[in-house]
Amino acid sequence: ARRRVGRRVAAVNAAAPRRWWCELAWLGGPDATPGVLLEVGDDGALAAVTPGVANPPPGATRLAGLSLPGLVNAHSHAFHRGLRGRTQTGGGTFWTWREQMYGLAGRLDPERYLALAAATYAEMALAGITTVGEFHYLHHDPAGRAYADDAMSEAIVEAAGRAGIRLTLLDTCYLQGGISGPGRELGGVQRRFSDGLVGEWARRVERLREHPTLRVGAAIHSVRAVDPGAIELVAGWAAGRGAPLHAHVSEQPAENEACLAAYGCSPSALLAEHGALDARFTAVHATHLAAGDIGLLGSSGCSVCLCPTTERDLADGIGPAAALRAAGVGLCLGSDSHAVIDLLEEARGVELDERLATGRRGGHDPADLLADATSGGAESLGWSGGGRLAVGAPADFCTLDTSHPRLAGTFGPGGAGAAAAAVFAGAPGAISDVVVAGRAVVAGGEHLALGDVGAALAAAIDDAWRD
Amino acid sequence: ARRRVGRRVAAVNAAAPRRWWCELAWLGGPDATPGVLLEVGDDGALAAVTPGVANPPPGATRLAGLSLPGLVNAHSHAFHRGLRGRTQTGGGTFWTWREQMYGLAGRLDPERYLALAAATYAEMALAGITTVGEFHYLHHDPAGRAYADDAMSEAIVEAAGRAGIRLTLLDTCYLQGGISGPGRELGGVQRRFSDGLVGEWARRVERLREHPTLRVGAAIHSVRAVDPGAIELVAGWAAGRGAPLHAHVSEQPAENEACLAAYGCSPSALLAEHGALDARFTAVHATHLAAGDIGLLGSSGCSVCLCPTTERDLADGIGPAAALRAAGVGLCLGSDSHAVIDLLEEARGVELDERLATGRRGGHDPADLLADATSGGAESLGWSGGGRLAVGAPADFCTLDTSHPRLAGTFGPGGAGAAAAAVFAGAPGAISDVVVAGRAVVAGGEHLALGDVGAALAAAIDDAWRD
Numbered sequence: 001a002r003r004r005v006g007r008r009v010a011a012v013n014a015a016a017p018r019r020w021w022c023e024l025a026w027l028g029g030p031d032a033t034p035g036v037l038l039e040v041g042d043d044g045a046l047a048a049v050t051p052g053v054a055n056p057p058p059g060a061t062r063l064a065g066l067s068l069p070g071l072v073n074a075h076s077h078a079f080h081r082g083l084r085g086r087t088q089t090g091g092g093t094f095w096t097w098r099e100q101m102y103g104l105a106g107r108l109d110p111e112r113y114l115a116l117a118a119a120t121y122a123e124m125a126l127a128g129i130t131t132v133g134e135f136h137y138l139h140h141d142p143a144g145r146a147y148a149d150d151a152m153s154e155a156i157v158e159a160a161g162r163a164g165i166r167l168t169l170l171d172t173c174y175l176q177g178g179i180s181g182p183g184r185e186l187g188g189v190q191r192r193f194s195d196g197l198v199g200e201w202a203r204r205v206e207r208l209r210e211h212p213t214l215r216v217g218a219a220i221h222s223v224r225a226v227d228p229g230a231i232e233l234v235a236g237w238a239a240g241r242g243a244p245l246h247a248h249v250s251e252q253p254a255e256n257e258a259c260l261a262a263y264g265c266s267p268s269a270l271l272a273e274h275g276a277l278d279a280r281f282t283a284v285h286a287t288h289l290a291a292g293d294i295g296l297l298g299s300s301g302c303s304v305c306l307c308p309t310t311e312r313d314l315a316d317g318i319g320p321a322a323a324l325r326a327a328g329v330g331l332c333l334g335s336d337s338h339a340v341i342d343l344l345e346e347a348r349g350v351e352l353d354e355r356l357a358t359g360r361r362g363g364h365d366p367a368d369l370l371a372d373a374t375s376g377g378a379e380s381l382g383w384s385g386g387g388r389l390a391v392g393a394p395a396d397f398c399t400l401d402t403s404h405p406r407l408a409g410t411f412g413p414g415g416a417g418a419a420a421a422a423v424f425a426g427a428p429g430a431i432s433d434v435v436v437a438g439r440a441v442v443a444g445g446e447h448l449a450l451g452d453v454g455a456a457l458a459a460a461i462d463d464a465w466r467d
Numbered sequence: 468a469r470r471r472v473g474r475r476v477a478a479v480n481a482a483a484p485r486r487w488w489c490e491l492a493w494l495g496g497p498d499a500t501p502g503v504l505l506e507v508g509d510d511g512a513l514a515a516v517t518p519g520v521a522n523p524p525p526g527a528t529r530l531a532g533l534s535l536p537g538l539v540n541a542h543s544h545a546f547h548r549g550l551r552g553r554t555q556t557g558g559g560t561f562w563t564w565r566e567q568m569y570g571l572a573g574r575l576d577p578e579r580y581l582a583l584a585a586a587t588y589a590e591m592a593l594a595g596i597t598t599v600g601e602f603h604y605l606h607h608d609p610a611g612r613a614y615a616d617d618a619m620s621e622a623i624v625e626a627a628g629r630a631g632i633r634l635t636l637l638d639t640c641y642l643q644g645g646i647s648g649p650g651r652e653l654g655g656v657q658r659r660f661s662d663g664l665v666g667e668w669a670r671r672v673e674r675l676r677e678h679p680t681l682r683v684g685a686a687i688h689s690v691r692a693v694d695p696g697a698i699e700l701v702a703g704w705a706a707g708r709g710a711p712l713h714a715h716v717s718e719q720p721a722e723n724e725a726c727l728a729a730y731g732c733s734p735s736a737l738l739a740e741h742g743a744l745d746a747r748f749t750a751v752h753a754t755h756l757a758a759g760d761i762g763l764l765g766s767s768g769c770s771v772c773l774c775p776t777t778e779r780d781l782a783d784g785i786g787p788a789a790a791l792r793a794a795g796v797g798l799c800l801g802s803d804s805h806a807v808i809d810l811l812e813e814a815r816g817v818e819l820d821e822r823l824a825t826g827r828r829g830g831h832d833p834a835d836l837l838a839d840a841t842s843g844g845a846e847s848l849g850w851s852g853g854g855r856l857a858v859g860a861p862a863d864f865c866t867l868d869t870s871h872p873r874l875a876g877t878f879g880p881g882g883a884g885a886a887a888a889a890v891f892a893g894a895p896g897a898i899s900d901v902v903v904a905g906r907a908v909v910a911g912g913e914h915l916a917l918g919d920v921g922a923a924l925a926a927a928i929d930d931a932w933r934d
Contacts, residue, residue, distance in 0.1 A: 366555055410551050427896065454875040457875035
């Protein structure tokens with residue numbers, strides 16, 4: 001599957017236009033810049049970014065509206081897309097929702113997983129997302145056995161190739177159902193998440209080969225699911241490879257309580273003690289941090305991935321985003337459970353949820369929120385220097401149709417205040433064009449390779465739920 | 468202007484198809500019903516609603532997807548649409564935002580007001596909204612003089628006619644800048660909001676004539692802006708006409724504090740004491756209720772209009788929606804400041820914000836949330852029995868394209884669980900068709916009368932901000 005994807009990328013690249021002219025482009029800061037020419041080299045990176053070009057030069061593709069660096073979705077569980085709309089009736093908590101999620105996880109084989117992930121990633125492409133970080137734990141069969149050729153991981157790689165987006169596969173170590181007590185034993189569908197031993201996890205992950213739009217990273221599911229010894233081994237594997245390392249951290253108070261009871265410290269402190277926290281590390285959620293955690297995360301140079309739409313949907317709560325930013329933590333964003341797939345809603349959700357918590361507006365600068373959705377995610381996922389319209393960065397960008405009813409009239413002449421408009425008024429339906437590694441993936445709101453994404457989603461989800 | 472609109476409606480009605488066949492329609496409850504035929508009488512009301520019709524009969528227009536009663540936007544300040552995206556930079560509170568809003572309010576004349584409101588209402592139509600309640604306080608000129616022929620009110624009526632949606636004009640009494648102290652005197656743009664004396668307000672409102680898609684109601688801006696004597700007179704006027712009566716109630720703690728200091732009670736209690744609270748009354752926001760207010764509102768039979776996207780944007784806070792519903796208060800929804808225009812986001816926001824506040828999921832049944840967005844709004848705005856696909860109700864409905872990537876795969880076979888899917892996965896971009904009073908306003912996602920709504924919005928907003 002990997003080789004086929006690589007060939008397809010090369011073939012499309014050869015025929016693709018290499019220059020795009022942007023009516024407006026966001027190059028950082030509060031405003032957009034009029035008339036920006038983007039030129040792409042043979043390596044799929046930006047070879048030139050030239051502002052002040054009044055009209056499209058011959059041979060350049062014209063992008064009307066506001067072009068942004070491609071949005072980066074730093075935390076995805078692709079198969080959760082099959083739960084959208086289906087877990088909203090009746091009461092409960094994160095933990096009852098998890099039982100519903102396990103119900104779907106138990107039904108997926110490599111074929112269903114591929115179909116669902118490809119359609120989900122195509123929905124991401126339509127929403128302007130050019131890179132996804134897949135926190136991939138559904139890698140074993142229902143009996144807990146490894147698939148031949150690691151078929152579930154290969155399905156994720158193939159899915160990103162079909163959808164045309166860049167992927168960091170965060171292959172996830174998951175070894176136990178909880179820290180202690182009867183929940184420690186892997187139960188039911190959790191057996192699918194486990195390699196049994198951390199060494200088996202490392203051997204499986206070593207097989208995966210990177211290519212120009214695929215990076216391999218590691219994930220520690222959580223301090224619930226990975227013991228301190230295994231945390232050290234996974235962190236060491238990532239350090240040796242210079243690979244990104246992610247972990248779910250303090251999404252729920254119960255995790256903090258179990259960690260404190262077993263280890264006498266917070267999940268952040270436990271991860272720090274066992275070598276996980278450094279500039280390649282991303283703490284996902286970080287909603288319920290203990291005293292001292294914010295300083296610890298800030299001093300480590302790590303990132304935090306906020307997933308506001310999921311944290312709101314799952315009743316997790318509101319994390320301390322402004323305090324984390326002030327402490328020097330790099331922020332990035334994820335659509336996680338895909339209750340919605342809309343990175344701009346995630347970006348404004350960071351600010352809007354803090355408004356609810358504090359009664360104050362403006363905890364975050366809109367340009368910072370847009371950077372979280374782009375360059376912040378690229379740093380977290382191991383595409384250093386990406387998520388920017390700058391020479392040398394991957395040629396990944398997307399365009400908002402600023403004449404769309406959502407966006408019309410939301411910023412001033414010449415692009416003044418366009419960053420705030422993109423964050424607070426943008427929506428997937430206003431994305432017209434998407435380019436990944438210098439090749440067009442979406443044009444005029446249509447997915448060029450896959451066509452009817454809604455039909456692909458419906459077919460994959462209906463099939464997943466069929467007995 | 469009124470007469471012209473009336474003629475246009477009649478002319479279109481005569482040529483419009485009178486039967487629509489819905490692939491799926493929501494008739495209440497958790498699920499949708501397959502194969503529903505809607506037949507419209509000459510009065511613009513539903514003459515028949517027939518489930519179990521397997522195929523579209525000859526002459527019926529086929530509506531693929533999920534048809535809902537038209538969404539009802541029970542609280543709008545149309546001109547605030549010109550602020551979208553433009554008030555998000557820098558810090559502050561509700562009160563600093565209000566200064567920005569006043570900046571726009573000061574720039575509008577009847578022509579600009581009409582253009583902006585018509586485009587805003589057209590954006591509402593594209594989002595499936597078939598009825599709007601306009602909380603209309605910008606009725607005087609910059610010097611505080613009445614316009615000839617009440618031109619600002621006429622502009623709102625004309626705007627709804629151009630956009631093709633049903634209107635309840637809630638003409639708003641506003642007499643003072645605050646309850647006491649130096650802020651009591653009307654300052655700056657506030658002079659535009661005032662009729663000077665409550666009797667002048669009543670004389671102006673008496674001039675407005677209703678028609679089949681226009682109802683006239685009253686509004687008390689707030690207990691800050693209307694003294695108890697005037698509250699009694701406005702409430703009496705509404706009671707005498709059987710008209711809806713709305714008021715902003717406890718949006719901000721400062722309002723409660725000022726009310727308590729001056730009158731020794733909460734805004735809800737003050738309104739009750741002066742005859743405002745009954746089944747025709749709607750309290751808008753009700754975010755910061757005092758002890759006893761919930762019981763008081765519940766026992767009065769009134770409604771509360773929640774505006775979650777605005778309350779989040781303005782850092783107002785999270786109101787006690789589940790407790791209000793449990794107390795028997797009728798809930799409805801408004802997009803208020805139009806930070807977004809998406810009634811389904813308002814509906815899910817009610818539930819999602821309470822999840823953030825409580826750490827629990829499922830405080831509201833999805834079918835109740837969908838009723839809030841439809842029949843609840845119709846009751847609040849004086850269209851009793853409306854907002855339902857039922858015989859005798861106004862023939863107002865909209866259709867969600869369930870093959871849209873947002874909605875694909877979000878509910879089960881035969882419409883099982885479709886109410887939750889509509890609330891939690893619906894979006895304006897998925898609205899394909901909208902019918903108001905039995906005439907098609909939107910088809911295939913296009914506004915039939917106005918065409919390019921984005922261009923109309925951009926032109927109106929650019930003009931409003933131009934010196």
